[in-house]
Amino acid sequence: MEKPDTLESLPIAVIGAGPVGLAAAAHLAERGLPFRLFEAGNSAAANVLSWGHVRIFSPWQYNIDPAARRLLSDIGWQEPLVDELPTGSELFEKYLLPLSEHPKIQPFIHYRARVLSVSRKNIDRMTNRNREAVPFVVRVQSETISQEHEFRAVIDASGTWQNPNPILSDGTWTSVETTSSDAITYGIVNVADVPDRYKNKEVLVIGSGHSAINSILDLESLKQQFPETEIHWVMRKDTLSEVYGGGESDALEARGALGTKIKSLIDTDRVSVYTPFRIQEVRRENGKFTLIGSQFDQLRSLAGIDEIIVNSGARPDFSFLRELRVEFDSTVESVPALANF
Ligand SMILES: Cc1cc2nc3c(=O)[nH]c(=O)nc-3n(C[C@H](O)[C@H](O)[C@H](O)COP(=O)(O)OP(=O)(O)OC[C@H]3O[C@@H](n4cnc5c(N)ncnc54)[C@H](O)[C@@H]3O)c2cc1C
Incomplete structure (x- = not known):
């Protein structure tokens, strides 16, 4: 009989291959932690590409994650000039695409793979017993099938871009x-x-x-x-x-x-x-x-x-995290604190 995986031996799931998800992948790869990255779009940075014609206002020096820079430097990447301002397309071509193709990241990315839900194995959000000891279960819809995968941890980097705010000032839809x-x-x-x-x-x-x-x-x-x-x-x-x-x-x-x-x-x-x-x-x-x-x-x-x-902003989609006990800032719906690396 096959021995079940221990929680620690399971990989970490990253949801979304935007700038944040790819940076998370770079940190995990650098630490030698196994991971799988699920991206709903056809390529990395699908949301950034949807506004590829727009020039951003942060120069390159603020757009490159340090772990990503170290990984890319190892394979002879030419870092863009620190003071230049890329368009969304240039951000993709000069940084996010090479990062997504890095040999320590590329084999672990799944494209056209939308995360539908994240839960704890066999228990719903009401159950306390054994909660910390069971894996996360991530249900992923890829082209034709929906599959479940087990993970020791989950990093949600799905962004906000696909959930725009509505027209009314009180934030409700008509x-x-x-x-x-x-x-x-x-x-x-x-x-x-x-x-x-x-x-x-x-x-x-x-x-x-x-x-x-x-x-x-x-x-x-x-x-x-x-x-x-x-x-x-x-x-x-x-x-x-x-x-x-x-x-x-x-x-x-x-x-x-x-x-x-x-x-x-x-x-x-x-x-x-x-x-x-x-x-x-x-x-x-x-x-x-x-x-x-x-x-x-x-x-x-x-x-x-x-x-x-x-153009009244966007907010995160928590619907696929419904069965988890997630904490977020009650005003801006961001994470309540930043992780310390
Ligand atoms: C026009 C414009 C200009 C900007 N200029 C600047 C700037 O100058 N400086 C600055 O700091 N910031 C700027 N920003 C903001 C910056 O681009 C965003 O903060 C950044 O892209 C957020 O990255 P992210 O990875 O969190 O999310 P995203 O880039 O939105 O990536 C999220 C990814 O997750 C995927 N995804 C979503 N849901 C799922 C799911 N359920 N399953 C699987 N995959 C999923 C999406 O397809 C996407 O690829 C700008 C934004 C815009 C729109």
């Missing part, structure tokens, strides 16, 4: 939103790839972060070719100066430059801004959206919108 996927997009749109969708339309961008700024700058390029494109921007900030960031004195030069660019578009009326605007309701009639919200305790509405791009 039926108008869930049934309007033809005219509402979440995340970064490569406007240049789909100009017909946005040209000469009334387009609303929601959110105040850098994703929103990137969306607006892309729409502005379209507006230069198709001047009847109208760009509307709704956010919750009390003042616009909070959005502009540090300008020339920003700690990250590229981030400051984005703020400076967006300020000049607003100053020249290329973009109509509504802030603070807390959206309470979305209606859609004859294909046009109307948003109703409060601005300084007054109700106001914004009508005649053809297309909405929602």
